[in-house]
Amino acid sequence: MPTRPAARRVLVLGGARSGKSGFAERLLAEAPGPEPVTYAATAPRYPGDEEWAARIAHHRDRRPASWRTVETGEDPAALAALLRTAEGPVLADCMTLWLTAAMDTVEAWDEQAWTRGPAQGLLADLTRDLIAAYAGCGGTVVLVSNELGFGLVPTDPGTRRFRDELGRLNQALAAAADEVTLVVAGLPLRLK
Structure with missing residues (x-):
């Protein structure tokens, strides 16, 4: 059973529907602290996409009511x-969606x-800022990200x-993390 990590920085990786978000949520929910x-x-909002809205609602509904939610999907710098x-x-779910929003913002697609154009430099600036904030955080931070490197080109x-x-972002976050876990088929595998 997961317990609140003693480490300050945790990265949870996994494929789509691997159980990574649930695992990350349990890290913080099952061992509540004073804060x-x-x-x-x-996740950015996509007006008119009912399936996307249902996914967001599912994530929201399974979180403990005592948790505070901060929407950062429309502003990657947030x-x-x-x-x-x-x-x-802090639990940030997920870096894959953060990168999607960041690439949207700087027109990197x-x-x-x-x-x-300036897209490469702007994306590099946003990424560097995020990694620096993660590396220098003063409390426990659990980040969730997809591992896409196992798929086709x-x-x-x-x-x-x-x-x-995303591969480069995950590598940088893993280097800054105190603990890294890969979740496969709902099973956590500690990497670091």
């Missing part, structure tokens, strides 16, 4: 700011913006770029 958990919801100022433990440049950027 309430702040849940950083990194997560780093939250990590710098959080009073208690567009090949021309990426190769000839995507056929289009934007999706390849996303997969590569």
Whole structure:
């Protein structure tokens, strides 16, 4: 049974529907501390997408009522700011959605913006800021991220770029983490 991590920085990785979010939530929910958990919801809203809204509602409904939710999906810089100022433990779910929002914000999906525009530098700045905030956090932070490196090489440049950027982000977060767990088929495997 998970207990609140003694480590200050925890990274939980896994594939889609691997159980990574539930595992991360249990790390903080089953061993409550004196401060309430702040849940950083990194999912951007997609108006008109009912299936996406249902996914968000499912995540929201399974969290303890005592947790405070902060929506950061529309502003990727907001997560780093939250990590710098959080009073208690933070669970950020997930870095995959954070990167999606960050790439949307800087127009990194567009090949021309990426190769000839400011998108690379802007994304690098957002990523560096997030990693620095995570590495320097003053309390317990649990981050959740997808592991996409086990799949096929995507056929289009934007999706390849996303997969590569997420791989680099995960490596940097893992290097800054005190503890890294990979969740496969609901089973946690401690990596670090």
